[in-house]
Amino acid sequence: MPNRPVLDFWYEFASPYSFLSALRIEALAESADVTLRWRPFLLGPIFAAQGWTTSPFNLYPNKGRYMWRDTARRAGRNGLSIVKPETFPQNSLIAARLALAGREAGWMPAFSKALFRAEFCEGRNIAEEAVLNAALKGAGADPGQAFPASRSEEVKGRLRAEIEYAKSLGIFGAPTFVTQDGELFWGDDRLEEALDWARDGR
Amino acid sequence: MPNRPVLDFWYEFASPYSFLSALRIEALAESADVTLRWRPFLLGPIFAAQGWTTSPFNLYPNKGRYMWRDTARRAGRNGLSIVKPETFPQNSLIAARLALAGREAGWMPAFSKALFRAEFCEGRNIAEEAVLNAALKGAGADPGQAFPASRSEEVKGRLRAEIEYAKSLGIFGAPTFVTQDGELFWGDDRLEEALDWARDGR
Structure with a gap:
């Protein structure tokens, strides 16, 4: 399908609106x-740059x-029920690296x-290896390959580069959708x- | 029409989304x-309470x-074009008092x-008497009565009470819509x- x-769907694993x-x-x-x-990217460094130490x-x-x-x-309108996890926001660093792997x-x-x-939906903590493991398996990935890959310098650098690119686009929250002509749309x-x-242009 | x-439409005159x-x-x-x-109410005191000295x-x-x-x-989708006024956010104190009068x-x-x-739409400053005057006349109000009324203790107190009530509802931005059963909806x-x-309930 040419053209x-x-x-681009920029999302943060700790963000409830990204989930939606x-x-x-x-x-x-x-x-x-x-x-x-x-x-996937991290909002933490972007929030930190504007003086926030946690979620707004x-x-x-x-x-x-x-x-x-x-x-x-x-x-509810999408047939889901959302649970407030015990920890919020969650540490999404490993999740983002795994996704990029x-x-x-x-x-x-x-x-x-x-x-x-x-x-x-279940209120689990995505910083825990067991939770990440189950998600990998559910997605058909091999945790024995995915975890080491997520710790490689290549994948760590990939995440850093994505965050820098998000900053350069002026992204300040998640989710953010960006069209090929550079138009930003923030929020579910x-x-x-x-x-x-994206389909029809402005 | 019973029942x-x-x-409730809570709005702030300095807020572009309230305008929409x-x-x-x-x-x-x-x-x-x-x-x-x-x-009409003022976001200034609400923003100040969370440490903000100007608009986010x-x-x-x-x-x-x-x-x-x-x-x-x-x-644009509503057939309007929006202008960024030279001063932003504008001082909306007199505007809010006049509206409540x-x-x-x-x-x-x-x-x-x-x-x-x-x-x-025109980029005018709503803190200026001439701008307020024209809006009053456009609305069929008598500026000779409206301005003195807006400076009365009764109307000043009315605005303070509205702001306190907005705070007590947990309002943190504008516009905010509140149903009779206390459900808050924030944003245009x-x-x-x-x-x-409001019509059908949850």
Whole structure:
């Protein structure tokens, strides 16, 4: 399919709104005839650069309370129920490196969805090896290969490069959708608009 | 019409997303058979309580750049073009007091819409008397009565009470829509969902 439009899907494993998008983006992209590029990254370094030491949902309690209510409503409309994990935000460093280790092999999307479900449907901690392990297996990946690959300098550098690239695009939150002509759409509620833009242009 | 549902529309005159909602909310509420209560308030004291001395769109430049782009796209879809005023955010104290002075007389919505247009379609400064004057006249109000009323202790106290009430509801941004059963919806992009909730319940 020549010239099929591409949409970059920037997501953070600790982000509830990224979870919502991850579980619905594939069907929508398919209908829109848009190719997705899954791009896991970390918000931590971006938040740190603006002086935040944790999630804004923790720094601003009213905003946090609202977010859990809003995501519950949105999850409900998609037939899901969202659980607030005991730890929030979770440390997503290993998760992001693992996902990037599976970029060429093709299991990155399946692994990401499995991990998001563990975190926000079951309340598991995605920093734990057992949880990561189960998500890898669920995605058809071999943990015995994936973990060592995720610790390689190549994959560590890959994640650093992705974060730098996200910064250079002006990304400040997740999920963010970026079209080939550089248009940014921030938030699960902008997913449909981003796909429209990717397909039809402005 | 007994038991017609009511939706509270909390808005801040300095807020671009409040502008977007103000100019489209009436037609949507009419279709949904929902009665609106226009509730101007100030975000300044709420932002100050969380340590912000100006708008988050100024504190976080990437977020600010994105906001102007996002509001331009949304305005375009509603047949409007949005202008970034020279001063942002604007001082909206007199505007909010004036609007509340017109609550009983009924010109509050028309005045609010006229003022939002001056600010975000024409780039005028809503702290200026001439701009406020024109919006009052456009709404059929008498500036000779409205200005003195806006400076009365009664109206000043009314605004303070509204801000305290907004705080007690957990409001942290604008626009915010609140249903009679206390459900909060934040942002112009939640307007349709808020009207659905007001009409049908959860």
